[in-house]
Amino acid sequence: MxxxxxxxxxxxxxxxxxxxxxxxxxxxxxxxxxxxxxxxxxxxxxxxxxxxxxxxxxxxxxxxxxxxxxxxxxxxxxxxxxxxxxxxxxxxxxxxxxxxxxxxxxxxxxxxxxxxxxxxVRFLLSTEDVTPRILTVLTDSMTEEERHWATDSIVEIIQAEVYERDSTLIPIVDAYYAGNEFWLSVYRDFxxxxxxxxxxxxxxxxxxxxxxxxxxxxxxxxxxxxxxxxxxxxxxxxxxxxxxxxxxxxxxxxxxxxxxxxxxxxxxxxxxTERYLSSYGIEEMMTGINQAMIDVRGVKQAIWKREMDKRDDIRIKYASKYDESSNYWKNSIGTNKAIQQLKVLEKKREMEASLQRWIQNTPFERENLLHLLTSLELDYKQRREPGRAMAYFYETFMYGPELIQLALEILNFDFGAEEKQLVASIRKLLDKYENLDLDIDKEVFLAMLREYKKQVSPDYLPEVYNRIAADYGGDDKAFVDSLYANTKLTTPQALRWVAEQDSTFNLFEDPMIALSLDLIVKVFEINQTITETNMSIERDERLFNAAVRRMYANHDFYPxxxxxxxxxxxxxxxxxxxxxxxxxxxxxxxxxxxxxxxxxxxxxxxxxxxxxxxxxxxxxxxxxxxxxxxxxxxxxxxxxxxxxxxxxxxxxxxxxxxxxxxxxxxxxxxxxxxxxxxxxxxxxxxxxxxxxxxxxxxxxxxxxxxxxxxx
Incomplete structure (x- = not known):
């Protein structure tokens, strides 16, 4: 007892x-x-x-x-x-x-x-449990990737049924309980x-x-x-x-x-929220994305804030993006501190030890889930270093220098979109240019290059670091100066040249575009090393979530x-x-x-x-x-x-x-x-x-x- x-x-x-x-x-x-x-x-x-x-x-x-x-x-x-x-x-x-x-x-x-x-603004009109419809097409023998494909197929059918009744509605099917349940929400946007x-x-x-x-x-x-x-x-x-x-x-x-x-x-x-995440996932969050935000955004924001305090025009340009960035930066600091002070990992591990005992003492669960926690532990361990590198990579390059973000948007710009969407995309791009100061961005770029190299192992460095070593004698400042001096992406004129198919401008010869392509290649390369592990973790977190709810079946769980x-x-x-x-x-x-x-x-x-x-x-x-x-x-x-x-x-x-x-x-x-x-x-x-x-x-x-x- x-x-x-x-x-x-x-x-x-x-x-x-x-x-x-x-x-x-x-x-x-x-x-x-x-x-x-x-x-x-x-x-x-x-x-x-x-x-x-x-x-x-x-x-x-x-x-x-x-x-x-x-x-x-x-x-x-x-x-x-x-x-x-x-x-x-x-x-x-x-x-x-x-x-x-x-x-x-x-x-x-x-x-x-x-x-x-x-x-x-979006108004909710109704919700409906569509879990039975989706589960009918899923089987235990499916891989996680096959499960995704099957789920997406039936979700598209469910959403299309709403569109057919009223094309002004926004139907969205969301996953709950780590993918164990699904609900349809119908909205109207103004x-x-x-x-x-x-x-x-x-x-x-x-x-x-x-x-x-x-x-x-x-x-x-x-x-x-x-x-x-x-x-x-x-x-x-x-x-x-x-x-x-x-x-x-x-x-x-x-x-x-x-x-x-x-x-x-x-x-x-x-x-x-991640209330039902395993202790291994929480630990990864702390050392990965949270710590990356703390380290990288702290460097970037210090540069922004210094210049915002000097000049009103910079304060106005950077106020909104600084506000958004710093909010999650401080959140990450507080989250990691609270996890340690409140012993969250220890509490989660106590629960997981109880779950393991329950699995061992329950024949059906033992037959299917005996090695669940071991599998989670090993997969998270395998993903630790590349996952951490990905977190720092995104914070450093994808969310760091704004000229890289603009280059990536231009690369992916959909010139064939409907007029309304096209106009909105162009307006959004022009707003970003209007709120960009190139001298500040160049300083951020240099600081980001140095911070990323300090935080990850050499295996996760993109090609740009080899180029700096070979062509600039390791002088990263000289590289950044040259990059910003020679790219044509410092104004939105490049977008017009691409749209008009100007023969005098080759987008892929632009040094900022070339760098962006190198970064995309490196992201893909890192991600490829953990694709299978990602699927395994997603499956096991879903099974973990369901097992906890079965173990305490009489409790009223919220998603x-x-x-x-x-x-x-x-x-x-x-x-x-x-x-x-x-x-x-x-x-x-x-x-x-x-x-x-x-x-x-x-x-x-x-x-x-x-x-x-x-x-x-x-x-x-x-x-x-x-x-x-x-x-x-x-x-x-x-x-x-x-x-x-x-x-x-x-x-x-x-x-x-x-x-x-x-x-x-x-x-x-x-x-x-x-x-x-x-x-x-x-x-x-x-x-x-x-x-x-x-x-x-x-x-x-x-x-x-x-x-x-x-x-």
């Missing part, structure tokens, strides 16, 4: 057991999950959360651009999302004359709202999304890298957009004739706030996040990050003033006198909390990850409390394992958002659009 209890205890360390853990599928909420939500305080029925036949809360939640989330808050299609989610759009409209990053943006009326050709309001970065990005992933937080991380449709309320490309979208459901805004223990739920589109809509729920709650410290569940504007004083010489904490006067005035009106203060941010133990940024945080009645925008530093391993005592979701208080909109932005016309509950 003691041995059995020990096995169960080890399992419970790595599987969900608390009501506030889990990113739940709306179309698959079982009775136990609904009961748990009710016990925590949910006051609306489950069919008000998701109902494919009637308007419900999910009809107001959007995937924002495919990388964030958002929520519809007015009958004229206003969308709230995070400032960092709208950051790229804000940056694209920013100039030295109109510095919307520094000063913020306000559309005084709808004619001033700014279109964003590359931006879209492509005319316009910028309406953005606070200054000193509000929306207060603290920048220093405060990123940290609590206490005082960042007003929000921005406002509007969805437009044609006159029939259907999706349409941008047109001056389009009108504001009329949604089937609008989320009301709460001014009541919250208290410690208040029910809180989050709806959005979390990116990817890993995969960019599909999910619900998480819990309570507003503070936490104890370490012995002797207690963090409250909310912050106020007093903290803004304290941070400005503490970091008086740091540009990341500089706030204009106008805003400082506003937040210290005490004139908060209906947006004040019960103590008369102005709340800025709050935390709950809701389960979130990347992609949840901009997700609506609701109270028990389905009213908007705020927007999720971050996790906390102490639980950065949350994509791998949930730590209930530490993990928190950081949100910006909707009352602070409305206060900034009304008092700073003077956008009373937007406030009047909202359904605002009275205190």
């Amino acid at each position: 003691k041995k059995f209890n020990a096995i169960i205890l080890a399992l419970l360390i790595c599987v969900p057991v608390l009501a506030d853990e889990g990113m739940w599928m709306l179309g698959n909420l079982n009775k136990q999950t609904r009961k748990s939500m009710k016990e925590l305080g949910l006051k609306i029925p489950a069919n008000k959360l998701y109902n494919p036949d009637k308007p419900s809360l999910t009809d107001a939640v959007v995937s924002f651009g495919g990388f964030c989330s958002g929520v519809v808050v007015s009958e004229d299609g206003l969308v709230f999302t995070n400032h960092h989610c709208g950051f790229s759009a804000i940056q694209q409209h920013t100039t030295l004359e109109h510095d919307y990053l520094k000063d913020g943006f306000v559309a005084r009326d709808r004619s001033e709202e700014l279109p964003n050709p590359e931006l879209y 492509n005319d999304v316009r910028l309406v309001f953005a606070p200054p970065s000193s509000i929306g990005k207060l603290g920048w890298d220093t405060d990123n992933w940290m609590w206490p937080r005082h960042t007003g991380d929000f921005s406002v957009f509007r969805i437009y449709a044609n006159k029939d309320n259907e999706p349409a490309d941008y047109s001056p004739d389009n009108v504001p979208y009329q949604p089937p459901y609008v989320v009301p805004v709460s001014l009541d706030g919250y208290k410690e223990g208040s029910f809180c739920m989050t709806l959005g589109y979390p990116g990817t 890993d996040a995969n960019f599909t809509m999910r619900l998480s729920f819990g309570t507003v709650r503070g936490y104890t990050p370490f012995d002797g410290a207690e963090y409250s569940h909310f912050t106020t504007t007093r903290g803004i003033l304290e941070k400005v004083r503490e970091h008086f010489d740091d540009p990341d904490f500089q706030v204009s006198p106008e805003i400082l006067s506003l937040v210290s005035s005490g004139d908060y009106g209906q947006y004040a909390n019960q103590n008369g203060d102005m709340s800025v941010c709050f935390i709950s133990n809701n389960d979130i990850t990347g992609g949840n940024s901009g997700s609506a945080m609701f109270n028990a009645k389905g009213e908007l409390l705020g927007l999720a925008f971050d996790g906390n530093w102490e639980a950065m391993s949350s994509d791998i394992i949930f730590e209930p005592d530490l993990q928190r979701c950081i949100g910006v208080d909707v009352r602070y958002m409305l206060f900034i909109m009304e008092k700073f932005g003077k956008v009373d016309h937007l406030i009047k659009e909202l359904i605002v509950g009275k205190k």
